[in-house]
Amino acid sequence: MLNFLAKRLAQLIPTLFFVSLLIFSLQHLLPGDPALVMAGEERDPAVIEQIRQQYHLDQPIPVQYAYWVKGVLMGDFGESLRNKMPVSSLIAQKLPVTMQIAGMAIVVAFLIGIPAGIISAVKMGTAWDYGANLFALWGISTPNFWLGIMLIFLFSVELGWLPASGYVPLSENWRASLAASVMPAFVLGNAIAAILMRHTRSAMLQVLESDYVRTARAKGLSERTVILKHAMRNALTPIITLGALELGTLLSGAVLTEQIFSIPGFGKLIVDAVFNRDYAVVQGVVLTTATIYITLNLIADIAYILVNPRLRG
Amino acid sequence: MTDAALGTSASLAAAETLESSARRAWRRLMKRRGAVLGLTVIALFVLLTVFAPLIVPYDPVATSWSLVRKAPSMQHWFGTDELGRDVLARVVFGARASLLAGVISVGIALAVGVPLGLLAGYRGGFIDALISRVTDAMLACPFLILAIALAAFLGPSLGNAMIAIGVSATPIFIRLTRGQVMSVKVEDYVEAARAMGNPRWRIALVHILPNILPALLVQATLSIAAAIIAEAALSFLGLGQQPPAPSWGSMLNAAQRFLTTAPWMAVWPGLAIFLVVLSFNLVGDGLRDALDPKAR
Numbered sequence: 287m288l289n290f291l292a293k294r295l296a297q298l299i300p301t302l303f304f305v306s307l308l309i310f311s312l313q314h315l316l317p318g319d320p321a322l323v324m325a326g327e328e329r330d331p332a333v334i335e336q337i338r339q340q341y342h343l344d345q346p347i348p349v350q351y352a353y354w355v356k357g358v359l360m361g362d363f364g365e366s367l368r369n370k371m372p373v374s375s376l377i378a379q380k381l382p383v384t385m386q387i388a389g390m391a392i393v394v395a396f397l398i399g400i401p402a403g404i405i406s407a408v409k410m411g412t413a414w415d416y417g418a419n420l421f422a423l424w425g426i427s428t429p430n431f432w433l434g435i436m437l438i439f440l441f442s443v444e445l446g447w448l449p450a451s452g453y454v455p456l457s458e459n460w461r462a463s464l465a466a467s468v469m470p471a472f473v474l475g476n477a478i479a480a481i482l483m484r485h486t487r488s489a490m491l492q493v494l495e496s497d498y499v500r501t502a503r504a505k506g507l508s509e510r511t512v513i514l515k516h517a518m519r520n521a522l523t524p525i526i527t528l529g530a531l532e533l534g535t536l537l538s539g540a541v542l543t544e545q546i547f548s549i550p551g552f553g554k555l556i557v558d559a560v561f562n563r564d565y566a567v568v569q570g571v572v573l574t575t576a577t578i579y580i581t582l583n584l585i586a587d588i589a590y591i592l593v594n595p596r597l598r599g
Numbered sequence: 600m601t602d603a604a605l606g607t608s609a610s611l612a613a614a615e616t617l618e619s620s621a622r623r624a625w626r627r628l629m630k631r632r633g634a635v636l637g638l639t640v641i642a643l644f645v646l647l648t649v650f651a652p653l654i655v656p657y658d659p660v661a662t663s664w665s666l667v668r669k670a671p672s673m674q675h676w677f678g679t680d681e682l683g684r685d686v687l688a689r690v691v692f693g694a695r696a697s698l699l700a701g702v703i704s705v706g707i708a709l710a711v712g713v714p715l716g717l718l719a720g721y722r723g724g725f726i727d728a729l730i731s732r733v734t735d736a737m738l739a740c741p742f743l744i745l746a747i748a749l750a751a752f753l754g755p756s757l758g759n760a761m762i763a764i765g766v767s768a769t770p771i772f773i774r775l776t777r778g779q780v781m782s783v784k785v786e787d788y789v790e791a792a793r794a795m796g797n798p799r800w801r802i803a804l805v806h807i808l809p810n811i812l813p814a815l816l817v818q819a820t821l822s823i824a825a826a827i828i829a830e831a832a833l834s835f836l837g838l839g840q841q842p843p844a845p846s847w848g849s850m851l852n853a854a855q856r857f858l859t860t861a862p863w864m865a866v867w868p869g870l871a872i873f874l875v876v877l878s879f880n881l882v883g884d885g886l887r888d889a890l891d892p893k894a895r
Contacts, residue, residue, distance in 0.1 A: 297732070304736030312752050427877035429828050431835055432869030435855050443859050538743030540833055546855065556744065557836055560751035572748050576739040583739075587650075 294587060298580065305576045306358065309569050310351050343585050346536025358573065364566035366559075373570035376555060381574070383453060384544070384551035386463075387470050388536050392529065394475030395482055400525065403478070407494065408513055418483060425480025430539050434473045434546040441469065451548035470547045474539045478532045485528055489521040496520075523593045527586040624813070627889035634885025635876035644875055648695045657685035659692040660843045668861040678863040683851055687847035690867050696846040697875060700761050700830035700839070701823040707765025708772050709819060713808075715769075716776025721784060721803050730773065736769040746829055750838040757830075757846070760839040764829045768822055775818050779811035786810075813890035817883055824879035831872050847872050 321338040338344045342353045355362065363373035437491035442450035448469055454462040493499060494517055502516045503509075541553035548554075552571065559567035628634050647654060657675075663683035671678040677686035721729035737745065747764035783789065784807060792806045833839040834848025842849060847868040854865035 300728075300732040301735040301739065304733050305677070305739050308733075308736055308740070309748075312748055423877065423880060427824070427873055427880050429831055429869065429872050429876070431832065432851060432865070434870060435851060435858065435865050435869065438855075439858050439862050439865065443862070528647070534741040538741040541743060541747065542835065545836065556747060560747060560836075560838070568748050568751060572740055572744060575741055575744055576736075579741065580739050 290591065291588070294584060297398065298584065300582060300596070302577070305573065305580075306355055309573050309576075310354055312572075313565055314347070314441055361572070363570035366567050367564045368559075368562045368567075374568050376567060377552070377570055377574055380550065380552045380555045381446070383455075383549060384537075384540050384553060386456060387467050387474060387543070387549065387551065388533075388540060390467055390471035391475035391478065391536060391539075394471050395478035396529065397479075398475070399479035400486050400522070403483040403525075404490055404513070404518060404521075404526060406483070407487045407490030410491065418487070422480040422483045425476050425483075428476070430473050430477060431542040431546055433476065434469070434543055437469050437473065438546070447469030451546075452551045453547075453551070466547075467549075470543045470549060473546075474536060474543050477539065478529075478535055481527065481532060481535070482525060486521065486525050489525060490517060493517045493521040524590065527590045533573075533582050534579055537579075607682055622890045624886070627665035628885050631796045631885040631888065633881040637881030637885065638769040640874055640878040641882065644694050644698060646876075647691050648698055651691050651695070655685070655688040655691050657688040659683075659684065659688040659845045668857060668864070670861075671863055674713065677867045678861065679851070680864050681861070686850075686864060686867055689850060690847070690871050693847045693850060693868065694871065694875070695777070696757055696834070696840045696844070697827050697830060697872065700757065700764065701827040701875075701879070704761045704830070705819050705822045706769060707762065708768035708822065709815070711766070712769040712772025712786060713776050713815065716773040717779070717780055717803050717808065719773065720777040720780025721807065727777070734770040734773045734777075737767075738774070740767075742767050742825070743829060743832060746833065747836065747838065750833055755841060756832075756837045757840040757844075759834045760830055761831070763838075764826050767829075771818065771822065772815070775814060776811060779814050780807055783807050783810050813886075817887045817890060818884055820879055820883035824876045824883065826881070827872065827876050 296355060315458070321334050321343050323342070325334050342350050342455055345353070353414045354364075361374050365371070366373055366376055369376075402418045402421060406415040409415050433447035438450045449466050452466050454466050456463045494513075499512060499517050502512045507516075537552070540551060541557060543549070544551045545557055550577075556571040558564075559571065661684060663679075666675070666679045666683035666766070668681055669675060669679045669683075675685050675687065677690060680686055680689065719727040740748075746760075746763045746767040749766055750760050753759040753763060780803075789802060789806050792802050797806070801816055830839055831851070833849035834846040835852045837849070837852070839848055840846035850868040851865060854861070854868070857864055
């Protein structure tokens with residue numbers, strides 16, 4: 287276990303190094319002089335020269351990279367060009383909003399995906415199985431921004447049950463908060479539910495054929511006990527860790543979902559930054575998502591070993 | 600017999616077995632209703648894009664102030680949009696951008712990812728470690744966020760969106776190819792090819808690559824589905840196909856603003872994306888089952 291952890295952590299360092307290199311080099315994809323881009327409408331050579339010095343753009347690229355990494359390691363992602371706020375405080379402000387929606391989406395995904403997967407495996411070849419598979423195919427193939435628009439049309443425009451857009455913090459008014467986030471959470475969780483359903487189904491099918499399930503049945507246990515106590519517990523262990531790895535899908539989906547429902551979260555931050563040519567914010571957001579993803583990946587790996595006694599050692 | 604002659608006969612034999620296994624896979628694929636349905640829908644959309652000007656009588660970019668946001672009718676089956684353009688014409692012409700983006704961006708990902716994966720998997724050592732860590736780094740950035748960031752830095756256009764999606768999809772192909780190569784390269788026939796003194800590039804291209812094609816084909820088909828959604832997403836955000844050229848994503852963006860007065864604007868482009876993506880997913884799933892050696 288310790289050995290594995292050490293190896294896994296050692297792999298993390300080069301990965302993070304390349305992530306930082308990747309994100310840093312994005313800036314150099316920009317056509318033209320970054321100082322001119324940062325200056326925007328300003329054309330005064332003195333001002334441009336000042337920008338160039340302030341952001342170390344007059345230095346060689348490896349030196350620029352070193353300055354950038356040094357800043358990042360001290361929690362300084364630079365300053366937003368648009369509202370002159372530090373990128374780190376912008377991220378700290380927007381991340382909890384996305385976390386709430388994403389958390390609810392995960393709940394939606396597990397509540398739909400896992401029962402659907404278990405039922406379709408247990409009732410393999412029946413209409414239930416067929417229906418669950420159709421649901422999974424639908425979930426994977428529906429663009430979430432279209433689903434969002436259609437739900438707004440149905441539940442806000444036609445029926446008037448839910449607000450079409452906006453965000454209310456949970457601490458402010460939990461009812462209004464839930465009403466505003468139920469549609470975005472469903473839109474975001476839907477695709478992940480489909481993926482979880484497929485994995486749960488195949489894991490359950492595999493487990494149902496195993497010797498210990500046959501033994502449990504031979505002992506005369508009821509089918510219910512066999513499935514809920516013996517099969518499900520073993521089938522679900524990898525699924526739980528898989529849920530953590532779907533975070534990437536979740537964050538990608540959040541970009542569009544937040545755009546459609548006008549939620550002032552992480553996804554909206556990166557889109558607004560893209561259109562305002564606020565590159566420090568884009569870099570900060572990508573770096574933060576990558577770091578969250580890598581960390582969760584590591585936690586999922588460790589959790590997988592902890593719950594699987596055969597891998598402990 | 601010379602080395603070259605041996606090599607040729609070996610590759611001929613490989614081509615023959617490949618041909619017959621390809622035919623077998625095709626036969627198995629045709630037995631799957633979902634996959635046949637998917638292939639049919641894809642073929643229909645391809646025909647639509649090729650013969651678009653012959654099928655729809657309207658110009659997809661011609662505006663008309665007297666036809667702004669008209670509900671579906673006999674003249675305009677899918678209705679008209681906020682500038683009086685025919686929605687059906689725009690959906691049909693929009694298929695071009697979507698299908699092209701799907702195929703070209705996955706082509707880019709294959710062209711970059713497969714050689715790198717072959718190199719990493721076959722050479723091992725430092726090169727493998729380097730390529731693998733860069734792949735990990737790219738996979739750590741969520742697909743769409745990476746694509747958005749790349750598209751933003753490259754500048755908004757359909758071509759740049761394809762590059763951004765292609766680059767973002769590359770690490771999946773590197774990792775898949777590498778893993779497949781690692782499992783194939785220890786097989787006896789690869790060992791035999793090596794014992795006969797074949798050069799490394801030849802073993803990789805002639806003996807290993809044909810054997811990992813099935814896995815790549817399945818992944819490529821499923822990736823086209825993901826790339827079509829990604830292109831629609833980038834166009835929705837204004838980072839893909841630029842107006843007035845029609846694209847399903849940008850049509851949905853416009854539609855959202857007129858949801859209360861012209862809901863039909865939102866229905867058709869979304870349905871088109873859904874149908875095409877569903878079809879590629881069905882074909883991908885069917886291919887996976889048809890090519891699975893365990894099911895033979």
